[in-house]
Amino acid sequence: MNALAAAPLFDALAAFHRDHPHSELEPVEENYDQPVARVRSGSLDVALVGLAGDPPERLTTQVITNDRLIALTPPGSELAHRGRTALADLFEYSVLSLPVGTGIRNVLDQACAALNIDPAVALVATSPDTVAGLARRGPWVAVLGASMADAYPDLAAVPIDGAEIPALLALVWPERTSPALTVFLRHCREAFRGTR
Template sequence: MEFRQLKYFLAVAKEANFTRAAERMHISQPGISAQIRQLEKDLGATLIDRSGRSAALTAVGEVTLDHARSVLAAVESLRHAVDEVNGLVRGRLVVGMVTACTVTPLFDALAGFHLAHPGVEISLVEDDSSRLVEQVRAGSLDLALIGAAGQPPEDLDGWQVISERIVAAVPPGHPLAERDRITLAELSTYPIICLPRGTGIRAVLDQACAALGLDPTVALQASAPGTVLTLAERGLGVAVLSESMVASYEGLRTVALGDADIPAVLALISAPTKSPALRELLVRCRQAFTGPQPDGLVPVDGAETGQATAG
């Protein structure tokens, strides 16, 4: 008895016709007939009644039908289990992250996964958040750490890691330096230095201003938050970044934006279909981000945890 014979038998039972079953299984009609006869010979019983215009199951055939389904389902389950194991032994994962930042928990998760599953190749891609989202949608990225305005994309699986407000930052002596809080309308009267479009921080600024009918002037933009802060320190404009990005920069004063209510979020996103390796990596990422992290996320250029929301 062979598994293919059971598959042919199920096809004939479903179609009640040898010719249609043969077409369904991409085999010749004589070929499928010969395989069914061999199955009947192996079992010592007639499974198909060929006396009528249709191929009807005999009483033994009816009993055999359920068993054949169970056997093939067990074989498929076995193959799936083996594939699950192989997926953690070999394969490839492509991970995306926002440009110009160091994300310690993500790196910890990648390192732990690599140690446990060295046969899985890991590639890391840097880009801005909007392009990372599209690459996850297209399937060219398995997982991405992105910045977004308000919430992660609803059509992708994801969970929020950080949520914080955007703020302004100015050097001592700036007209806003003695203010604790300003409005977006007041901010818009000054040249702004921010991250480029496609990043989470810029999306928050643009959406918040658009909701109030404001069209601020972004005089300068840079991909690295540290560069934005350095330019602002030199008096070239008002920096707009997340709270944590500005907090550790000693040369600037933080000014709250009272009506910028849309939060900048950092999120891990992935497509709904996940390989065994990706599922394992996601578990490690969740553990890394939600477990004790005394150092938090440590972006480059002196920025704090929120830098990753910029992408």
């Protein structure tokens, strides 16, 4: 989870706990498919997930960010001097990405599939900070969402042409909610206001 998502979610959890100190909260971190399936089955009340394109069917969704993919690279690199890259040309470099099952990676894989490109990802890391940290040091180019670029001002953000599927960060929950979930969602809406 990146700082853009973590801080407001932590604020919402804290506000809910202050209002309802006897309610049980159990934050869980999992890849995309697992929390969506668990919300559908009722074993999770709400999930913050990364999505590729459209929100999941039969769930209520609040989109937090709607991003395009970008490449992050040191400012002196050849790619930074180009100023933008086509998706097919991106793989001339050693690409770093988040794991399969995350929203950003799903967008990358789907965009590559639409153009019949083999997404040869050289290295996978589980957090955006790790992906960006590695891009600072090596021959790698990080692929993340555009809203994350401000968190890494020492890296050049290079737009990727041909990756048109949006990467969404969204809260998802069932259409019917409990009173406690309704209150928690109100805190989430307040905490995430202005993060788009």
